[in-house]
Amino acid sequence: MATDVHRPVTPAVPAPAAVRVEGLTRTFDGRPVIDGLRLDVRPGEFVALLGRSGCGKSTLLRVLAGLDRDIEGTVLVPRRKAVAFQAPRLMPWKRVWRNVVLGLPGRPDRAVAERALAEVGLGHRSQAWPKTLSGGEAQRASLARALVREPDLLLLDEPFGALDALTRVTAQRLVAELWQRRGCAVLLVTHDVEEAVLLADRVLVMDEGVIAHEQLVDLDRPRDIADPRFAALRASLLERLGVDAHTALAA
Numbered sequence: 001m002a003t004d005v006h007r008p009v010t011p012a013v014p015a016p017a018a019v020r021v022e023g024l025t026r027t028f029d030g031r032p033v034i035d036g037l038r039l040d041v042r043p044g045e046f047v048a049l050l051g052r053s054g055c056g057k058s059t060l061l062r063v064l065a066g067l068d069r070d071i072e073g074t075v076l077v078p079r080r081k082a083v084a085f086q087a088p089r090l091m092p093w094k095r096v097w098r099n100v101v102l103g104l105p106g107r108p109d110r111a112v113a114e115r116a117l118a119e120v121g122l123g124h125r126s127q128a129w130p131k132t133l134s135g136g137e138a139q140r141a142s143l144a145r146a147l148v149r150e151p152d153l154l155l156l157d158e159p160f161g162a163l164d165a166l167t168r169v170t171a172q173r174l175v176a177e178l179w180q181r182r183g184c185a186v187l188l189v190t191h192d193v194e195e196a197v198l199l200a201d202r203v204l205v206m207d208e209g210v211i212a213h214e215q216l217v218d219l220d221r222p223r224d225i226a227d228p229r230f231a232a233l234r235a236s237l238l239e240r241l242g243v244d245a246h247t248a249l250a251a
Contacts, residue, residue: 017076018043018153018185019064024073025209026059033059035209036073043152046179046186048196050241051206057189060206061157064187078185081153082146086161088138090130097126100145108148116144119181120174136167140174147178154179156188160195172199176221193237197230198223205240213240 019041026034033056041047051057062068063075065083090099100113110126117123120140130138139159146154156175160168176199179186190196196203197217205213215237219229 016042018045018078019187020074020076021064022074024060024063024071024075026056026063026068026071032209034063034071037210039204039211041153041185041187043185044183046188046199046201048188048190048200048203049206050190050193050196050203050237052241053191055206056209057206058157061155061187061189064153065155078152080149080151081155082149082151083155083157084139084142084146084159086158088130088142090133090138090141092130094130095126096122096128096130096133096141099130099141100126100148102145104148112148113144116148117141119147119178120144134167135163136171139163139171143175143178147182151184154182154184154186156186156190158189158191161191175199180221193234193241193243194225196237197233198225203233203237205237 017040019039021037021039024034024037024039025032037060039060049057049060059068061083063071064077065081066077067083090096091102094102097110097113097117100116101108101110104112114123114126117126120143122137122140122144125133125137125141130141133141142159159175160171163171172195175186188196188199200217203215203217204211205215215233217233219227219233223230225231
């Protein structure tokens, strides 16, 4: 595929890819944070992206979301896409249901928001103010806001990073259920290797601005972290990230 210089994100993708990236480069002050990156994500595939802080993971996600267009290379994504960030970014002066439909074209009916809120187990909080939500509830509201866009591509930027351990497990299960129900492609940016192996079909490790390693996760769902194969995949990915698996387990 030919590389187009300074080409903006294109809102159409020919089958069989949900995402196709070729020769993507993004520089800041002359330093390439993403450097000739190539990436393909199939329709309905769940991909997790790991990497050290500053390797370009969140920058890549912003490019795919169309939030960063100062790029070189070719980026093809679906027209219908949505993003959920680590911070829920709810408007405190709007009730939860109004936050969910914020940014949708026209005048969306409240019922649209309430259906999405019910899908994430938050239907009873549609009329609440964001400041009254717990951290987990706020993150579910953020997911509902993404779901009302009926995305073919769901981009998740460390959406569980600020949650406590128990709430995080609940949120992970919710995302897995939503993905299986909706059938959209998902790209999850995370620092959590266990989370990546738990949720993804394929785990990518990003390093120095490129995809440096790819790991297929050929385990039945739901996955068991006590499965020796799960532990082996986790250890292999930790090694790729320069982390000793025994040290990580002790922590």
